[in-house]
Amino acid sequence: MSDLFELGKKWLKKYNTGQPLNIMEVCGTHTMAISRYGLRQLLPPNINLISGPGCPVCVTSAYDIDLILEIINNYDLNLFTFGDMIRVPGSSSSLLEQKSRGKKITVCYSPLDALNFAIHNPDQSVLFIAIGFETTTPLSSIVIKRAEENQVRNFFIFSTHKLVPPALELLVKDKQVKIDGFLCPGHVSAIIGSRPYHFIPLEYGIPCVVSGFEPTDILLSIAMILRQIYQGKPSVEIQYKTVVKPEGNRVAIDNIYDVFQPVDCLWRGLGNMPCSGLELKPEYQRFNARLRFPVPEIKPRPHPGCVCGEVLKGLLKPNQCRLFGQPCTPQNPIGPCMVSSEGSCAAYYRYERLNPERI
Ligand code: SF4
Numbered sequence: 001m002s003d004l005f006e007l008g009k010k011w012l013k014k015y016n017t018g019q020p021l022n023i024m025e026v027c028g029t030h031t032m033a034i035s036r037y038g039l040r041q042l043l044p045p046n047i048n049l050i051s052g053p054g055c056p057v058c059v060t061s062a063y064d065i066d067l068i069l070e071i072i073n074n075y076d077l078n079l080f081t082f083g084d085m086i087r088v089p090g091s092s093s094s095l096l097e098q099k100s101r102g103k104k105i106t107v108c109y110s111p112l113d114a115l116n117f118a119i120h121n122p123d124q125s126v127l128f129i130a131i132g133f134e135t136t137t138p139l140s141s142i143v144i145k146r147a148e149e150n151q152v153r154n155f156f157i158f159s160t161h162k163l164v165p166p167a168l169e170l171l172v173k174d175k176q177v178k179i180d181g182f183l184c185p186g187h188v189s190a191i192i193g194s195r196p197y198h199f200i201p202l203e204y205g206i207p208c209v210v211s212g213f214e215p216t217d218i219l220l221s222i223a224m225i226l227r228q229i230y231q232g233k234p235s236v237e238i239q240y241k242t243v244v245k246p247e248g249n250r251v252a253i254d255n256i257y258d259v260f261q262p263v264d265c266l267w268r269g270l271g272n273m274p275c276s277g278l279e280l281k282p283e284y285q286r287f288n289a290r291l292r293f294p295v296p297e298i299k300p301r302p303h304p305g306c307v308c309g310e311v312l313k314g315l316l317k318p319n320q321c322r323l324f325g326q327p328c329t330p331q332n333p334i335g336p337c338m339v340s341s342e343g344s345c346a347a348y349y350r351y352e353r354l355n356p357e358r359i
Pocket residue numbers: 026027028029030054055056133135185186187188189342
């Protein structure tokens with residue numbers, strides 16, 4: 001055991017007041033690590049870890065999923081997307097199903113793959129689903145700038161990019177959701193820094209710790225939250241100091257806002273939140289797939305039994321969904337939280353379903 005792990009355990013003991021506490025992790029990789037390494041078992045029973053809206057695939061609205069499906073049904077184009085998106089069920093189909101029916105859908109690792117395809121196939125329209133929080137948006141910006149420089153006319157993005165701080169604000173304001181501390185995301189914070197979280201302790205008295213991804217990091221970060229509560233001094237601390245600076249990464253932030261601007265955005269589970277999404281600025285609108293490929297109005301019909309929305313707000317644990325495990329599994333996902341490798345239903349199913357008492 002490392003010294004830091006021992007320190008985390010010592011602090012958990014020293015600073016635990018015994019009061020029931022809800023600590024929310026807002027990063028899909030934290031959710032996975034907590035489930036995978038059995039961290040819940042190591043914690044005192046009064047500490048309840050809840051998963052939040054930390055997975056970009058999971059928080060993509062049912063409306064956007066259906067809109068993308070409608071676009072590929074109405075237009076002849078090549079769609080490029082990251083892996084998990086392809087399996088998210090829409091109201092009546094998924095991209096995977098459409099691919100099996102012959103639609104031109106490619107799973108890629110970078111938007112540059114999509115742009116390169118567009119450059120080499122100027123007679124074909126290419127649509128890239130731009131997804132992710134502040135972590136992945138700088139790369140989308142770079143691609144758009146490159147497309148502009150190269151005068152690429154057949155490349156478009158469907159932006160589902162989202163911003164993390166507005167989601168945290170909605171959660172702390174929500175009377176139903178009772179959060180006593182946030183484990184803030186590591187990669188997102190490497191870009192935006194820790195300062196955008198300051199309103200949380202200042203206005204709501206809730207501690208925040210930006211955590212790394214190793215089990216030791218997470219354990220120590222939870223102990224740091226307990227220490228803030230014990231000392232009655234809520235603040236924003238950085239446990240992941242090797243990567244995250246309070247001011248973030250200025251170059252990456254500038255890159256985002258060179259190309260994108262905040263817009264109101266619909267999140268699964270959290271609803272429509274002001275200035276919580278990113279859309280192309282007016283000077284880049286010609287790359288906007290939502291404008292280039294209009295479709296008739298759609299009305300999404302998510303599966304009536306799926307409670308992904310409540311899971312994403314931390315109101316329900318995945319195993320409290322009546323579809324969890326039967327029929328909803330990673331092989332047969334009914335909602336996005338069971339699809340994504342960072343989704344909480346998938347994490348609980350993979351690592352914790354056999355020990356439901358500790359969830
Ligand atoms: S991109 Fe990084 S910080 Fe964001 S949810 Fe995924 S793992 Fe967490």
